[in-house]
């Protein structure tokens with residue numbers, strides 16, 4: 318009996334798994350150093366209103382710049398950060414840095430500045446989260462309407478306490494966006510259960526909006542449904558002019574994607590916003606009317 322258990326165990330530790338584990342350990346060590354030495358940066362990507370063609374908000378996206386000058390995207394380190402608990406410190410840095418950026422813009426060149434901040438389910442499980450947000454808004458003198466919190470449906474799996482925290486955020490006047498909608502196990506009931514102000518349609522949903530009539534119908538119906546619920550909508554990951562055209566005439570809709578602007582460093586934000594507005598205007602002028 319013991320022997321078979323031993324054998325079973327031994328076979329679990331395949332070379333791949335061991336390599337994976339040591340890789341994870343290395344990333345974790347590197348992340349600790351990154352926190353100590355401040356190797357993170359926030360980039361910002363505009364979301365452009367389809368009606369006024371202006372940037373309505375910018376989404377803050379974390380970047381890790383290693384000492385050798387490489388940028389590591391969040392997809393490559395956030396899961397390790399989550400598992401190791403380092404996400405709490407990193408997330409607090411994101412929150413503080415994003416709110417400080419909002420303050421700088423709001424009190425300076427962009428009074429209407431709005432900044433969207435991605436938060437992990439684990440962050441929302443911390444009952445101090447709402448107080449922390451309120452504290453930072455006070456510290457930097459930022460009105461709550463300048464901030465939007467982005468979360469994914471996975472928060473619903475963490476229980477009623479997180480939904481209660483979201484209600485408290487809403488009560489403070491902070492906007493709440495449901496990110497990556499239309500992926501995985503997306504369910505319409507989350508639109509009912511979460512106190513949302515915006516839905517962000519995932520890139521995979523709008524990928525073939527210009528080439529596939531069924532995909533187009535689905536996206537249009539979703540936008541109508543969200544509008545009917547009083548929600549703003551953002552379409553994520555727009556890369557082609559042909560996709561842009563298909564959204565003309567929609568209401569309460571913002572577009573985000575490389576087509577209009579890549580995420581940029583803080584000192585590039587106004588250049589990126591101007592570029593996105595100009596690109597959007599050109600696209601409207603060049604557009605062919607559909608249906």
Ligand code: C2E
Nearest residue numbers: 378379390391392411435436437554555556574575576580
């Ligand atoms: P997300 O919140 O859905 O962010 C959108 C992602 O799509 C970003 O990737 C952005 O750079 C990328 N993107 C934007 N436009 C396009 C496009 O036209 N084409 C393509 N292919 N991609 C586009 P990024 O920055 O690598 O972030 C990936 C994910 O990591 C984010 O997805 C978000 O879930 C998470 N994340 C990023 N920053 C933070 C953060 O500060 N805190 C937390 N908790 N999560 C973060």
Ligand code: MG
Nearest residue numbers: 376435467496
């Ligand atoms: Mg997001």
Ligand code: MG
Nearest residue numbers: 496497517553
């Ligand atoms: Mg998203």
Ligand code: MG
Nearest residue numbers: 497519520553
């Ligand atoms: Mg996404």
